[in-house]
Amino acid sequence: MDPSTHITLGQQVLIKLPSNNSKICELKANEVINLGKFGAFKVNDIIGYQLGTTFEIYYEDKDTEEQDPNLISSKDKVVTDAKPKNNHKRERKDKFPKKPAGKVRIIKSSTFKSSLPPSTDEILPNTNSSKNNEQLIDIGSEAQKLSMKDIEELKKQSMSGEAIIAKMVSSHENFHKKTIYSQEKYLKRKKQKFEKFFKVEYLNPGNLLQYLLDKGDILRVLDISWESLEILLNLANIQPTGKYLVCDETGGLIVYAIMERMFKGLNTNGNGDDIAGEIVLVHENEHPNLDLLKYSNFSAEFIEKHVKTLSMLDYLEPPTKLEVESLFVALTEEQISNLKPAKKGAYYRSLKFYERSLENIKLSQSKYDGLIVASTLHLPSLIPRLSANVHGSRPIVCYSQFKEVLLELSHLLYDDTNYLAPSLLETRCRPYQTIRGRLHPLMTMRGGGGYLLWCQKVLPANFDHI
């Protein structure tokens, strides 16, 4: 089973809820995933279907709708979130009793983000909706002729959430008197309340980023937008065979995006042996931060093979080969086998450090096919040093949350003949409501997204020798 196309055991997936919230879950055999008010389901039931599938949770026996913890078998461990975090946007689970796992069935059309299911949409022609709610004085739930009891009955009849909402709309006395906006708001609220479906999506960099932003982890990813992330990949001319020098303060999001562009689909079963591409991450602290790679489908081995990390000090001021070698005395196989176990371990650690030091020297002397930087370090002091080993005619791309920072850098690069045509740019994706008859840009959107600087490394001519 290919985890880039199908729902697979052990995989991290994004689960989208009718509320348009989403959560990341690791799919462990035999566990139950609880979606709060939207129900609960067994991981085993969704394994093997295509990523992108929307499932509806249903309960065959009407009693199962009631709280009955015994229904969870002793083998089922209930998980509520793969990575529980203190997060105000998270579903408030406490408000709802823990649900037992229902059964799932695939539903054909999912209606995320377009906000309204087509069936209910059709009963809302523009002309039917009144102007400015003239006659509508808020009489609360009195206008709704369906009682909560009726609705519960419908639910027990296993009516789909969509069908229940359609029924509620037709039972709502004042519905056609509402303005388009109140209609939409009403339907959305109802939908979030009664629909029990969820969608399982591949956790691509865009989904991962959206999840982090929804969660409020904006600074963690330097406020980058998906569109900024994608244009960074194109401007950096990422290819499967490239060797890229990267500074990534987003916890690995950028490295993940580069890896997906380089290796997606080639990557997972350790069969990437013939791929030459390499990412060399230089980091400011003692240790790299690639936390977010844990959400990827790349194996630890694959990552180790294709992502090398070293500190800025090791990259910019590597020891000489002589120094490294002076600190290590190689033993012969025979000598090693004669060592005591404790000494042997120490020897291997020291051997590993030695090899790693040699590799770092190599990395610090390599030529690179691109420099990609998303760092809050002072760029005018950083970029000239890091770009020394970038090959001619290869791009340098810097991301920053703030334009002023890149402006300062661009002035520096503009005056330096090692860089061609530094360009400062911004890209912004503006999403629309896509309900036919009611097309318009979304009323609000996230403000951040960042800026990029792009230039080509070049090799100035020596004008003295012409």
Next chain:
Amino acid sequence: MDPSTHITLGQQVLIKLPSNNSKICELKANEVINLGKFGAFKVNDIIGYQLGTTFEIYYEDKDTEEQDPNLISSKDKVVTDAKPKNNHKRERKDKFPKKPAGKVRIIKSSTFKSSLPPSTDEILPNTNSSKNNEQLIDIGSEAQKLSMKDIEELKKQSMSGEAIIAKMVSSHENFHKKTIYSQEKYLKRKKQKFEKFFKVEYLNPGNLLQYLLDKGDILRVLDISWESLEILLNLANIQPTGKYLVCDETGGLIVYAIMERMFKGLNTNGNGDDIAGEIVLVHENEHPNLDLLKYSNFSAEFIEKHVKTLSMLDYLEPPTKLEVESLFVALTEEQISNLKPAKKGAYYRSLKFYERSLENIKLSQSKYDGLIVASTLHLPSLIPRLSANVHGSRPIVCYSQFKEVLLELSHLLYDDTNYLAPSLLETRCRPYQTIRGRLHPLMTMRGGGGYLLWCQKVLPANFDHI
């Protein structure tokens, strides 16, 4: 006749041409205005109609279409532009022979900016236009079955430009094979070539600005956009009775906009005597630059009464009243009448200077209802000085072409308790193509437009005395 609603002698108006270019003309009795390829007309023929009227130029006698300078009567002075300037966007008149003045008639619907007249639009349903010009290989004018001779014939039959174009479209073999875009381009080109109408518009600040921008005078008006200009007026809370301190490096555009907001319709016939409002312009150079006010409908007297000017030095470092008085000895009526003519002139000049100096002292000590600044001077050194006399709870609004400049200012004001909530903002108007069935934002637009900083002058509490 009210020059704010009707076309009036002596007025400066904007004339819009089918090419969407425009020119400013002063309407002088008996003159002929030549619009190059779009024809020529007599000023007298348009006086008295409503501003906003679209006129078509037509020639009753087909011979008049030919060049016949004798048709211009000896009393007609031919003018081509009120302010001829070196300007690459100006209609290239040399390409076309000077036209004699035709007659004009009012046409009901003008079609500026929506690019296509409705009549020709109807023959272009979306479905008729082919995809990507599949079969269209450029065979140039061969596809056009109407020859130039035919077209000239139609023109002589006094057919309207619109009608000619419709005829050309129906005679064009490949027209329906063109994509929507090539169709539009074709029609626009043809339209600009054959239509002879023009629209006379009131020269409001928006029109004046657009004219200057079209002409390439972008830096002259500090790259300001109409939307920035308008939000400046609102944020500054301009009212007919206000007294505003203004710095205006746009040659008077901002002063004009403020005056229109304060006085439009009250202004023209010297009957603004009961209006209290006043603009005090402080300028960096020896003399103020209010060039653009010449395009306004305000009389010189009205402007003199309501717009006072003084240099920054006179405003910030006024002489004392004593100093001013020490430099002037007032003469009695009798003494004056005894002076020789030359001496008398000198005395009056010196009197005027004296009075002006006294008024400047008064202005430098007045309280103001708002500070409006559009200056390229270093704002952190300028704004605190100029805002000293702004009354509490009155706005300060600064316009700048560059955000970074206002950012620096906002940091300064943010740390100063004399200013409340400095806000840095940008507004941008995005125009659409408004052809039904083909709605979309214009493909390109001007990039500039500038930024604004807005805050309220406040009076900090003395925390020592609480």
Next chain:
Amino acid sequence: MNSPFTSYKDTIQAGDLVLIWISRDNIKPITITPNENFNTRYGIFPHNDIIGKPYGSQIATKTSNNKFGFIHILQPTPELWTLSLPHRTQIVYTFDASYILGRLDCGPTTRVLEAGTGSASLSHSFARSVGKLFTYEFHQVRYEQALQEFKEHGLIATNEKNVNNSTNSSRVVITHRDVCKNGFQINPLEDTTSLNEQSLPSLNLNADCVFLDLPAPWEAIHHLDAPGVLNNHEQVNICCFSPCIEQVDKTIEALEKYGWTDIEMVEIQGKQFESRRQMVRKLDDALERLRDLKRRKQEGAERRKRLNEKLASNGIATTSTSTSTKEIDVEKRPYTSKIEFNPFGKGFRIKEGDPNYQWKQVSKIESEIKSHTSYLTFAHKIFPEYNIRDEQLVTNLITEATN
């Protein structure tokens, strides 16, 4: 009563409607009333302390824990009023409002029709900048709220006698009306309206500007041609304000049908920026920090190594906690106990702008932007039957100018 929206005041007086600025997101309108208090969680502000102070004054109070709380007292303007409105209502924000006023060529003699009134945010802008505003609202409750507000704001005089005199104090006339059904003509005898000019059977509105913020503006456009509604003797300007593109399409259709020309549609995109500072973190400092870490690590390793050697030679087990171990430890401390090189304050809570660090001024767009309000469709209309000139007058004027 003078309206605070149409004239300037210098000193705060009892009875004034003022805006209390607590913070950007918390601006409260109150009427200054002797002996009352304004309470915030930062402290209590007696109105008596406010009366007599100049507008714009900062008022401070000592809070219970001996800190200062303060507010600013501002005179209302349409723009500040808009900021003070709760965001749940549909508001025409200043970015749109200012452009609308400009495109409609508003000035002190302009007469404007507005439907519907809604939250009255734009109405206040019009009221400040034009001669007369006729506004229509068909939601009963909202009509009454707006009427009340206009009265409190001094924009509707309660004893008005002559509505056609633009210099009187009633800038605004509000009518309870479904304009799509019943048009714009006002009959003070029959209509529910703020007019108390009961003697007029009907009124010449003579508007030069129209603003329609309605779900279906196309149903109202033909009503503009009714007698007395628009000023036939000059070009009239219209703006229709609609969130959906399909509404724009139908609006354009209706405008074209009823003789409106120069149809243009735009969106206004307004952005606000925060002024921020980012710490300048030089590469050399980062490298020095890494060097320092490396050195300390090496020294630590060396120290441990020497310690081990010493302990080994002294025959003391490394796990021992005897006094001698400590002594050896102490002897070695100077190498590593010095303070870490920490140029960027890692691990500390650094306030933005802390003078111990270097900062770069940066701007940050607000975290949620209003990416769409509505589409603005503008058009002009000239009534051809009234676009006739007085030939005799023109001839006279030309003759006069010629001689």
Next chain:
Amino acid sequence: MNSPFTSYKDTIQAGDLVLIWISRDNIKPITITPNENFNTRYGIFPHNDIIGKPYGSQIATKTSNNKFGFIHILQPTPELWTLSLPHRTQIVYTFDASYILGRLDCGPTTRVLEAGTGSASLSHSFARSVGKLFTYEFHQVRYEQALQEFKEHGLIATNEKNVNNSTNSSRVVITHRDVCKNGFQINPLEDTTSLNEQSLPSLNLNADCVFLDLPAPWEAIHHLDAPGVLNNHEQVNICCFSPCIEQVDKTIEALEKYGWTDIEMVEIQGKQFESRRQMVRKLDDALERLRDLKRRKQEGAERRKRLNEKLASNGIATTSTSTSTKEIDVEKRPYTSKIEFNPFGKGFRIKEGDPNYQWKQVSKIESEIKSHTSYLTFAHKIFPEYNIRDEQLVTNLITEATN
């Protein structure tokens, strides 16, 4: 032949396709050919001077007037290629292209359908980043141009044998076709296509991504359901690219009808900024300049006054030009002939950044922005009939994981 778009080269060799960067607006593709010259108005550059140099080299030449002219030699990338295209053709710019690639989840194993090819700007992006691109163009001339270009760029192998092997050098297959009429299936025996795999009667395209840049994409969408066109065994992504909103509406209708879900429409707004400097002009300097002017004016007046007095006392007329006048003049000059205080270089042509003045770094948005390219409508499709799991396999995997 390796494509310069899909692999890196270090050294410029004869036969290489390179981009000559003359300026931002002037980037020329040429093939390096021994003994040829590249001529610009800045000078002549012999190809022989270029061969053997590393990519990215700046090549300089002395111009006739003994100045230097220079160019940079770059290896083509899709992004640079897009910049080099003449702006009159319809180009999918990098702002849109990169977002499309991201939203379509493109990677090295992705198989993409694209219609139409157009200027092939987006095709190059796809070719660089995906495993296989099937592109369709129905304009005969443009088809042939694109075919030729793909061959020259090494993206279509001229001796290809096995199209289904994604590792061979033919990244791109282009077909001359009206997809709205004739769909996407390729029959190499009948179609005009770049495939020279004559033995195949038809081909499984198995695309996972679709990009439609057509005037009427809604006419092509149902053709995607034909056998072998899309990969039925996983979620397929689509992007439709249309300039007008009404096209979006029809596209959404067709997508909904043919089972596409998660329909989302966006616009990408890209902006580019110029790095500029504005002179810092302090108020004090401006005031000093005014003081200086005032002083000079006063001194001038006083000097003239004294001069007049002197002349008057000497009995010489002020209009005289006698020697003595000049002498008097010279005597007085020291007061006013000194150089004007001119802190901002008024009247001089100051180069931006001139070190004699103080400057502030500012950014300026490009003077004309591409405010609209097209609306991007995205959707997903899963074929329910193929979304079936192998129950036995799943059971085995779960058992395996459980133990």
